[in-house]
Structures are given as structure tokens and as C-alpha cells.
Amino acid sequence: MTAHERRATLEISDPDIGFQAGFGFYLGVVVTGIAAAVATAAGAATATLLGLLPSVVTCVAILGHILAKRAYGLPERIGRSRRRRLGCYLPAIVLTALVAAPAVVAAGLSARFQLVVGVFALLAGLSAYGLDRMSRNRYVAALTPEEPAASWEYHPAGISPSEFIFAGIMALVVVFGLVTAAAGNGQGLIWALYGILIFLTSHRGPGSWNELDPGDRWNPPELRAHEAGLIHKRPFARKLIPWDAITDVRLTDDELVLERQWFGRFSSRWLDVRCDREAIESDAESLRDALDRVRQTETHRLRDGRCDEGGASVPERSTAAETTADPDAEAELETTE
Numbered sequence: 439m440t441a442h443e444r445r446a447t448l449e450i451s452d453p454d455i456g457f458q459a460g461f462g463f464y465l466g467v468v469v470t471g472i473a474a475a476v477a478t479a480a481g482a483a484t485a486t487l488l489g490l491l492p493s494v495v496t497c498v499a500i501l502g503h504i505l506a507k508r509a510y511g512l513p514e515r516i517g518r519s520r521r522r523r524l525g526c527y528l529p530a531i532v533l534t535a536l537v538a539a540p541a542v543v544a545a546g547l548s549a550r551f552q553l554v555v556g557v558f559a560l561l562a563g564l565s566a567y568g569l570d571r572m573s574r575n576r577y578v579a580a581l582t583p584e585e586p587a588a589s590w591e592y593h594p595a596g597i598s599p600s601e602f603i604f605a606g607i608m609a610l611v612v613v614f615g616l617v618t619a620a621a622g623n624g625q626g627l628i629w630a631l632y633g634i635l636i637f638l639t640s641h642r643g644p645g646s647w648n649e650l651d652p653g654d655r656w657n658p659p660e661l662r663a664h665e666a667g668l669i670h671k672r673p674f675a676r677k678l679i680p681w682d683a684i685t686d687v688r689l690t691d692d693e694l695v696l697e698r699q700w701f702g703r704f705s706s707r708w709l710d711v712r713c714d715r716e717a718i719e720s721d722a723e724s725l726r727d728a729l730d731r732v733r734q735t736e737t738h739r740l741r742d743g744r745c746d747e748g749g750a751s752v753p754e755r756s757t758a759a760e761t762t763a764d765p766d767a768e769a770e771l772e773t774t775e
Contacts, residue, residue: 449583450511457513458506460572464565465502466495468529471558475536478551487554516569517577526566533559578678582669586662588728592670593658593717595693608637661713663732668696668711679711681733689726694718
């Protein structure tokens with residue numbers, strides 16, 4: 439358990455309608471997927487499956503909706519624990535294992551069984567991903583209910599890791615196209631040309647990696663400094679970095695750099711939060727000073743031992759603050775609204 443998690447408080451409320459619907463859909467898909475696997479393995483006719491499975495999904499989804507509505511603090515409980523979030527993917531993993539079983543063992547499973555279970559494995563994985571992200575989003579929102587001490591649009595300095603990943607994907611597309619063309623299929627040249635053009639158009643010209651034009655972005659990501667840590671807010675995703683993971687805040691001629699560590703030991707340039715100084719609308723030096731004040735406040739509280747009080751579980755029925763004390767809570771959270 440990190441220090442900020444022992445000290446930080448959660449503003450808990452009843453699960454909202456979006457989470458209720460997401461939890462109900464997840465439960466419906468999982469139960470229906472298990473029922474489909476059993477029925478298909480037992481040799482149920484396709485007409486029987488088509489008549490039964492939609493009813494199962496609907497009934498279980500409604501039941502899950504009701505259960506989520508009555509489960510006070512459920513999204514925060516799931517969102518603050520890595521084990522619970524990973525547990526959401528367990529049904530999808532089991533269904534995927536059933537699909538792959540004939541390739542590993544001599545199991546007499548039909549192609550229809552693999553198709554049906556494979557579809558539900560995909561749906562279960564997608565719904566688990568949505569439940570995971572919604573839970574983490576609500577946990578972070580409950581952890582940072584106050585207004586930020588500072589906020590600014592985030593434009594990464596230099597080339598980000600995601601852009602390297604994009605370049606790698608385009609390189610694979612080009613290689614795939616060339617290999618296909620070499621095998622005698624002329625359409626491979628179209629794929630190779632497509633990969634090259636997409637890479638060049640994203641790397642050159644307005645809005646490219648090397649040219650900053652904040653006006654080209656409709657919803658630029660935003661950084662917010664809260665008492666609990668730094669939030670990287672995007673249109674559909676958030677990331678919370680606690681202050682005890684930020685080792686230094688410094689300002690250069692081109693960048694505002696927040697140096698960080700993972701698990702208190704790993705540090706690298708790729709882990710740092712690097713903001714293009716040109717894109718910071720407010721005075722960069724004033725922003726750095728504001729971040730230092732927030733970090734120093736956190737440091738003083740930790741030094742005074744105020745964070746060692748521990749915490750209790752989610753209160754039964756109250757919107758009052760809750761002190762977090764979950765050993766599985768991770769230091770960095772990425773969420774989706």
C-alpha cells in the first residue's frame with residue numbers, strides 16, 4: 439500500500455446508471471457464454487440456441503443491473519484493486535481456452551462449438567475491458583473530487599511511445615504487403631503502398647509528430663494537479679500518477695519535465711511526463727512553482743505521519759469520505775469514462 443493511498447479519501451456514492459448497465463451487460467454475456475458452451479457441447483440445435491440465448495442475456499443483464507444498483511461502492515471496490523480488475527477477464531480467458539482446446543488436446547469439439555464459444559469469448563473480453571475501465575474511472579473520480587490546483591493542455595514533447603508503436607504497425611503492414619507480393623499476389627503492393635503513405639502523411643506536414651499545432655486537435659489531453667496526484671485526462675481515458683512516483687519537476691528551454699519512477703525503482707526518459715513548453719498557455723515557471731507547492735504539501739503530510747492512520751472499508755450508506763486501505767491498489771491507474 440502506498441502512502442498516498444493510506445492518506446487519500448474517497449467520495450463514495452451509489453453506482454451510476456452507466457455502470458449499472460455495463461455491469462449488467464457483462465454479467466449477461468458471461469452467463470450466456472457459459473450456457474452456450476454447455477448447450478453446444480451437449481448437441482443443442484442451432485434453432486434452440488437462437489431461441490434460448492437472447493432470453494438468457496436479457497434476463498441476466500436485468501438481474502445484474504439490479505444487483506449493481508444495490509451494491510454500494512461496487513465500482514470503487516473493483517477499480518482500486520488490480521486483482522479484482524484482472525478477475526473480470528477470467529471468464530473470457532476460460533472461454534478462449536475452450537476454443538483453443540481442440541488444438542492442444544484430442545477433444546472432439548465441433549467447429550460450431552468453437553464458433554459459438556469464440557464469439558462469446560470475444561464479447562466477454564470486450565465487456566470485461568469496459569467494466570475494468572469504468573471501474574477505474576470511477577475510482578479515480580472518487581479519489582480526486584476537489585478542483586485541481588493547476589491544469590494545462592498536454593502536448594508531449596518529441597515522439598511518444600505510442601507513435602513508435604504506430605510506426606511499428608505500419609512497418610508490419612509494409613512487410614506483409616511485400617511478402618504477399620513476392621508470393622505472387624499483386625494486391626500485396628497495394629498494402630505496402632498504403633503503409634508507406636500512412637506513415638509519411640503522419641510524419642510530415644501539418645499535425646505531424648515534429649510540428650506542434652494545438653489548433654489541429656479538437657480535444658487535446660489535459661494534465662491536472664490534484665492532492666492525490668497528477669491526472670492525465672483524455673476524452674475517454676484518465677491516468678492517475680501519485681506524487682510519490684514523481685521524483686522531480688524541472689523546466690528546460692523546450693520542455694516541462696516531470697520525472698517519474700515505476701514501483702519506486704525503475705526510471706527512464708520514456709516514463710517521464712514531458713510537456714512541450716510552447717503549448718503551455720499559462721506561464722511555465724508559475725506552473726512549475728504550483729506543481730512544487732502541491733508536491734511539497736504532500737511531502738510534508740507524509741513526513742508528519744498523517745497518512746499512517748490507515749482506513750476503513752466502504753461506508754454502508756453515505757457520501758462521506760472513505761480512507762482507502764486496499765493492499766492491491768496500484769500506484770498508477772488508467773481509466774476510461
